[in-house]
Amino acid sequence: MTxxxxxxxxxxxxxRLVIVPGVFVALFTVWPAFATLRRGFDIxxxxxxxxLRNTVLFTVWQxxxxxxxxxxxxxxxxxxxxxxxxxxxxxVRALTLVPFVLPTLVVGLAFRAVLPADLRSGxxxxxxxxxxxxxxxxVRVVGARWESQPRSFDEAAATLGAGAITRFRTVTLPMxxxxxxxxxxxxxxxxxxxxxxxxxxAGPSRPVTETEIYRFAVLAGDMRAASALxxxxxxxxxxxxxxxxxxxxxxxxxxxxxxLRTAAPxxxxxxxxxxxxxxxxxxxxxxxxxxxxxxxxxxxxxAAWRHAFGGAGALDVVSSLTASLTTAAAAATLSIMIGSLxxxxxxxxxxxxxxxxxxxxxxxxxxxxxxxxxxxxxxxxRTSPFDWRGQWWLLPVSHAVVALPLVSRxxxxxxxxxPADLRSxxxxxxxxxxxxxxxIDASLLRRPIGAATALAALVSLGEFxxxxxxxxxxxxxLTMAVGRLLGRPGDVVQAQAFVAAVVLAALCLALVTVVDLxxxxxxx
Amino acid sequence: xxTPGLEICGVTVSFNGxxxxxxxxxxxxxxxxxxxxxxxxxxxxxxxRVIAGLVPASSGSVHVDGNDMSGIPTHRRGVGLVFQNNQxxxxxxxxxxVAYGLRIARITAGQRRARVAALLALxxxxxxxxxxxxxxxxxxxxxxxxxxxxxxTPRILLLDEPLSGLDHxxxxxxxxxxxxxxxxxxxxxxxxxxxxxxxxxxxxRVVRLTELSSGTS
Numbered sequence: 001m002t003x004x005x006x007x008x009x010x011x012x013x014x015x016r017l018v019i020v021p022g023v024f025v026a027l028f029t030v031w032p033a034f035a036t037l038r039r040g041f042d043i044x045x046x047x048x049x050x051x052l053r054n055t056v057l058f059t060v061w062q063x064x065x066x067x068x069x070x071x072x073x074x075x076x077x078x079x080x081x082x083x084x085x086x087x088x089x090x091x092v093r094a095l096t097l098v099p100f101v102l103p104t105l106v107v108g109l110a111f112r113a114v115l116p117a118d119l120r121s122g123x124x125x126x127x128x129x130x131x132x133x134x135x136x137x138x139v140r141v142v143g144a145r146w147e148s149q150p151r152s153f154d155e156a157a158a159t160l161g162a163g164a165i166t167r168f169r170t171v172t173l174p175m176x177x178x179x180x181x182x183x184x185x186x187x188x189x190x191x192x193x194x195x196x197x198x199x200x201x202a203g204p205s206r207p208v209t210e211t212e213i214y215r216f217a218v219l220a221g222d223m224r225a226a227s228a229l230x231x232x233x234x235x236x237x238x239x240x241x242x243x244x245x246x247x248x249x250x251x252x253x254x255x256x257x258x259x260l261r262t263a264a265p266x267x268x269x270x271x272x273x274x275x276x277x278x279x280x281x282x283x284x285x286x287x288x289x290x291x292x293x294x295x296x297x298x299x300x301x302x303a304a305w306r307h308a309f310g311g312a313g314a315l316d317v318v319s320s321l322t323a324s325l326t327t328a329a330a331a332a333t334l335s336i337m338i339g340s341l342x343x344x345x346x347x348x349x350x351x352x353x354x355x356x357x358x359x360x361x362x363x364x365x366x367x368x369x370x371x372x373x374x375x376x377x378x379x380x381x382r383t384s385p386f387d388w389r390g391q392w393w394l395l396p397v398s399h400a401v402v403a404l405p406l407v408s409r410x411x412x413x414x415x416x417x418x419p420a421d422l423r424s425x426x427x428x429x430x431x432x433x434x435x436x437x438x439x440i441d442a443s444l445l446r447r448p449i450g451a452a453t454a455l456a457a458l459v460s461l462g463e464f465x466x467x468x469x470x471x472x473x474x475x476x477x478l479t480m481a482v483g484r485l486l487g488r489p490g491d492v493v494q495a496q497a498f499v500a501a502v503v504l505a506a507l508c509l510a511l512v513t514v515v516d517l518x519x520x521x522x523x524x
Numbered sequence: 525x526x527t528p529g530l531e532i533c534g535v536t537v538s539f540n541g542x543x544x545x546x547x548x549x550x551x552x553x554x555x556x557x558x559x560x561x562x563x564x565x566x567x568x569x570x571x572x573r574v575i576a577g578l579v580p581a582s583s584g585s586v587h588v589d590g591n592d593m594s595g596i597p598t599h600r601r602g603v604g605l606v607f608q609n610n611q612x613x614x615x616x617x618x619x620x621x622v623a624y625g626l627r628i629a630r631i632t633a634g635q636r637r638a639r640v641a642a643l644l645a646l647x648x649x650x651x652x653x654x655x656x657x658x659x660x661x662x663x664x665x666x667x668x669x670x671x672x673x674x675x676x677t678p679r680i681l682l683l684d685e686p687l688s689g690l691d692h693x694x695x696x697x698x699x700x701x702x703x704x705x706x707x708x709x710x711x712x713x714x715x716x717x718x719x720x721x722x723x724x725x726x727x728x729r730v731v732r733l734t735e736l737s738s739g740t741s
Contacts, residue, residue, distance in 0.1 A: 159601075174616075
């Protein structure tokens with residue numbers, strides 16, 4: 001196969017188009033990162049100043065504990081939902097994924113609603129919330145591998161004399177190792193860059209880096225400390241991802257679907273108990289969230305809801321909802337356009353330079369957390385000709401940057417799965433490159449691109465980190481409303497924060513359900 | 525009369541109400557290689573899986589070396605199974621695949637090395653001990669799978685279309701090698717295949733699956 005064949009019919013176009021995402025990432029990720037680095041390049045501050053150092057150490061510590069516990073809880077959950085077929089399996093599996101779909105701020109609130117008063121803030125609730133949020137990562141990442149692991153490896157080991165535990169230790173675990181390391185790295189990163197849940201649960205005495213960046217930048221106006229923390233965080237996240245991503249791509253296993261079926265009575269009993277426990281654990285916080293929104297003082301009252309929809313009081317749900325939806329629509333559109341171009345160049349570009357640009361566009365946004373994006377925007381876009389602080393579009397652009405890694409990764413993965421031979425076949429049947437793109441790639445990618453767009457919208461709806469640094473008066477999204485209301489006294493006002501959180505959660509779940517239905521219907 | 529290496533009596537298997545095997549009986553003497561012929565989908569693989577304990581029989585019995593196998597889990601049966609697609613463990617190299625069962629049987633490292641070396645010599649792959657199994661050709665993978673199953677000297681060796689993935693010429697030369705290796709190991713073996721020529725080249729005796737139902741053989 002020659003180089004030209006390898007790049008197929010799109011090599012040249014892909015090489016030219018890579019300029020678009022290249023400029024976007026340079027302007028909205030690299031330049032803000034540079035502006036932050038310029039102020040915070042003295043990261044020794046994060047090592048020498050006790051306050052900053054303690055924050056970083058505590059953040060690493062809680063993220064490590066959270067990631068370890070998430071694996072301990074997540075692996076049995078994955079085993080139950082991805083290796084067994086039972087009535088309601090799909091529902092139980094979907095339940096484990098719900099917290100990941102919800103904004104972390106909302107999950108934090110849900111935990112505040114169900115935990116007893118003396119456990120509402122501190123390390124414990126934060127770690128528990130992290131486990132709850134990230135079990136989904138283990139179920140998705142490890143489950144995908146586990147489900148596709150042919151049963152016959154297990155059977156081969158059994159015929160060679162290995163019992164159930166030995167089989168798990170010597171066959172299953174080594175084959176899952178890469179995916180477990182990958183999941184652990186992702187979970188660590190999510191817990192390390194925790195913001196929404198930490199704002200609600202960690203409490204003022206145990207700040208994490210993201211909340212501290214927010215506090216320094218917005219409340220204290222200390223950009224130097226904020227930048228030093230931001231740079232330190234980027235370095236640590238980059239290092240962890242580089243280490244674990246290598247592990248994730250290590251073993252390759254032939255994929256084959258597996259018939260799931262329950263077996264021995266003891267195992268069936270264990271799975272049943274587990275499924276019930278999972279259901280309870282994942283439904284309870286959501287019930288807590290809803291019930292808290294209708295509680296005022298000691299009694300129940302729909303006052304908060306009435307006020308919120310009547311436009312009276314501290315929250316105007318309708319206008320916040322509109323702001324959330326427009327922002328999400330703009331951010332998702334932008335993100336999918338840029339993300340698809342990155343993927344297109346990544347998979348098809350004919351020149352090494354174009355390929356390099358695409359890879360940079362894919363990798364750089366990964367290490368920049370939401371709050372760091374917000375801080376970077378704040379620092380980069382304050383002087384002319386880049387003084388864009390007052391522009392309405394800055395918020396959706398920041399959301400698009402936050403969503404970009406997820407979007408481009410999803411699209412790249414599905415683009416790679418299209419066999420080059422399909423294109424060759426279409427070409428030999430007389431299709432021009434444009435025709436091939438329309439008839440082969442576009443139709444095969446319609447569903448993954450739809451899913452990635454919904455993912456971007458989801459990220460935008462729940463986006464709180466960048467938003468809280470870029471917030472302006474007016475045009476307040478639901479997430480920003482929750483953040484603002486929480487800080488204010490009064491029973492009804494507090495209940496209204498939960499009203500906004502319930503509306504937000506419902507919106508996210510509705511979005512996911514619609515996309516899920518569309519994909520399942522599309523498969524028929 | 526001596527105890528047979530394998531005795532199957534009236535085995536019936538049903539999945540969700542449909543019968544896959546009906547009243548199958550078969551006797552294999554110790555040290556004998558028997559091939560069962562049948563078209564694909566006739567339940568040949570299921571027969572092997574019943575013997576290995578991977579699939580429960582609805583009725584009937586399986587005896588290995590005179591011992592009733594009912595209720596005994598796969599890993600305590602002492603039955604070797606060479607899978608259709610070999611199922612070599614992708615995370616282990618050639619030698620470690622062959623040594624897998626020896627490790628589980630807690631054979632000491634020294635004896636293990638010697639046994640693996642002998643087996644690799646037997647299949648003509650002494651120079652490939654540290655190779656990644658993903659790089660093996662179809663014929664090499666089939667031989668490694670055979671060596672892995674022979675390593676623990678199973679009381680009976682089951683082979684499920686061991687050569688099905690190979691091209692014509694290699695298939696029949698490897699068939700003779702399989703026969704040589706199995707006999708050299710002194711193993712009792714039951715092979716299932718859809719290819720009469722392959723069956724004849726490997727086995728001492730060839731029977732059709734349809735002949736095994738109710739009464740015959």
